[in-house]
Amino acid sequence: MEGGKMEKLQQQQYWRAVRSLLSYKNATIVVCLLNIVSALILLQGFLFPSPSSRLASSSKALYRNIKESEDIRRSMVPVDLIRRVREIRKDVSVESxxxxxxxxxxxxxxxxxxxxxxxxxxxxxxxxxxxxxxxxxxxxxxxxxxxxxx
Structure with a gap:
């Protein structure tokens, strides 16, 4: 019977240790530590942005610049002149x-x-x-x- 009492005593001690770890005081400390760690991670993200986010913003700016330069290039193409040259070429080819x-x-x-x-x-x-x-x-x-x- 002593073996059964020993096991029961060990189980009781185990549950006491678990209860002491799961006390409100300890749970509060763990939650506070998790909050501090998450706050530090967020603060690091705001103060020191990652290269990928900088790359994304620079690629957006680059895309905007490319689109703007394409629009400028298209606006500079002499569409009327090109159309007139094509008409003249058709006339010349018909006459030739x-x-x-x-x-x-x-x-x-x-x-x-x-x-x-x-x-x-x-x-x-x-x-x-x-x-x-x-x-x-x-x-x-x-x-x-x-x-x-x-």
């Missing part, structure tokens, strides 16, 4: 196409004339006359087309 076609047609006509001149020496008179008439008709049509373009 017939000129290119005329050049191609002119070279084709010259090539045909040279072939006809070479052909004169090898062909008979009837073929030469027919070719000359065909050439004249082609030249007249080309002149009429060039007049339409102008």
């Amino acid at each position: 196409e017939p000129v290119k076609q005329k050049d191609v047609k002119q070279t084709a006509a010259e090539d045909l004339i040279s072939r006809l001149n070479n052909f004169h020496s090898y062909s008979d008179v009837g073929n030469v006359k027919a070719l000359e008439e065909w050439r004249k008709r082609k030249m007249e049509r080309a002149k009429q087309r060039s007049m339409l373009w102008n």
